[in-house]
Amino acid sequence: MALEVYWGSGSPYAWRVLLALEVKQLDYESNRLSFTDEDLKSDEYLAISPRGKVPAIRDGSVTVHESIAIIRYMEDLKPEPTLFGNDPAERSKIWCSIMEIMNYIEPNILDYARTIFYGELADKKQIAITAREAIENELTNLDASLKDKDYLASDKISAADIVLYPVIPFLTRAAMKENTEEVSGKLRAIDDNYPAIGAWCKRIESIPGYENAYPPHWKE
Ligand SMILES: N[C@@H](CCC(=O)N[C@@H](CS)C(=O)NCC(=O)O)C(=O)O
Structure with missing residues (x-):
């Protein structure tokens, strides 16, 4: 199953994750959310991102929020090219x-x-x-x-x-x-x-x- 990525346009935090996906060339399913309570504070989204913020990802049974934690997770999914160094x-x-x-x-x-x-x-x-x-x-x-x-x-x-x-x-x-x-x-x-x-x-x-x-x- 493809990595599900939840983001919002103009969020610098979401932008980090989208950029890292491009550098890593990881396949993903894009879910653009609007900055409304309907999108960000729905029970379904809060189950993925408990503070109701973007970005967040879901990878099977794993959910990750916080942009840097997401990028670090992506490093484990696809170590090369490395974003966190070799030594x-x-x-x-x-x-x-x-x-x-x-x-x-x-x-x-x-x-x-x-x-x-x-x-x-x-x-x-x-x-x-x-x-x-x-x-x-x-x-x-x-x-x-x-x-x-x-x-x-x-x-x-x-x-x-x-x-x-x-x-x-x-x-x-x-x-x-x-x-x-x-x-x-x-x-x-x-x-x-x-x-x-x-x-x-x-x-x-x-x-x-x-x-x-x-x-x-x-x-x-
Ligand atoms: N520290 C978080 C910050 C995430 C964040 O603040 N996202 C903002 C968009 S820039 C958001 O979703 N705000 C909506 C809200 O708080 O309702 C990260 O690095 O991912």
Whole structure:
């Protein structure tokens, strides 16, 4: 039975899983859900994803939610090409990079994007600015580290790249939203302000199958 994949368009977490599926070239049955309680909070879906969030997968009797846990599960299903490294040194670099993204980049991106996407900007401008400054610091460090390497934690694409990549276009989409100039700082022009990150994004965007993972409603 094919792997069942549950995702929603524009979710950076779901995008991670769809990208990993392309890199791994795993067959799957695609189940696109809408962000409504009907889809996400139905008893049937809660049995797969207990918090009622995307992404989630079902593989026979196994269900997995949380994007990184899903990608790790896929590594066991199909070890090659590896996304988690071939030896302890490489694996530790990949996990270290994933944990840094999760602990220091993602929370600020969520704070920033939430104020913009959920119409809270008028009340929470300072939260957006503080988050933006933290993001800019992280991007400056990432840009410096990507100047002399092609990928974040390995000489080829790894789970670290897949975990980070979707949050960059998500961030740009928030920063480009109209009437957000005041809080968008350097985030409106990531390619210009962080050229090594821009080049790294292009590397990810040249993955065969990249288009299959791209959020469909962003094309409309
Ligand atoms: N930590 C989770 C985050 C999943 C998540 O927050 N998904 C959002 C979409 S971006 C969602 O499904 N939200 C719907 C809801 O909470 O009702 C992961 O990595 O998979």
